[in-house]
Amino acid sequence: MATIAANLQAVRRSIAQAASLAHRQASDVTLLAVSKTFPTDAIRSAFQAGQRAFGESYVQEALEKMSALRDLPLEWHFIGPLQSNKTRAVAEHFAWAHSVDRLKIAERLSAQRPAGLPPLNVCIQVNVSHEDTKSGVAPDELSDLAHAVAQLPRLRLRGLMAIPEAVGEFDAQRKPFAQLRSLLQTLNAEGMDLDTLSMGMSQDLGAAIMEGATLVRVGSAIFGTRPQFRNGPQN
């Protein structure tokens, strides 16, 4: 578990380098540690190395980890596909949901968010590069959805999220991130007040930070390779 601390340090260094290249402050980029499929002792190691925000994709797995880790002040982010049968657990147990892509899901999250908790922070997932997934709202439907979600009382719409198709080349990686940034700017020009671009993973965080990412979701670079059968954001 010493490697987790070392990996975290290396990822923080990459974030700082990318921010510097982009003439941005490293402190303007939040690191979300994506702990899906990894055991609670890995999360404890990351916590001891200073990490507070963790991302999970599978509701049942996340609830078990939260229960085992309730002695730690962690901030939990749901980043997996959101179906109707998962909204209640997400509304009750998470601080953030990054993958809202339909009004019906947003309405359920708002209705199910407990009164004793602050509003649920949400990002709208956008399908920016025609990735193989069906997740994410089409760019031309984003504005209507965003304005509707922003009206929901128990949600706080924070920004946009994307999972572009994996490509190797830096300039190719930048394109979908630039598109997401431009979509956010358009919404803000329409009068919204969005501050979050959730984009960039282990393999493309440099390109994402160059294009304005305010939150990068990093799993394997911190915790190691995931078992192949659950190795993707689509599960």
Ligand SMILES: *Cc1c(COP(=O)(O)O)cnc(C)c1O
């Ligand atoms: C798994 C996952 C990540 C982390 O991916 P790595 O390549 O391991 O950094 C980021 N975002 C989402 C939505 C994921 O499902």
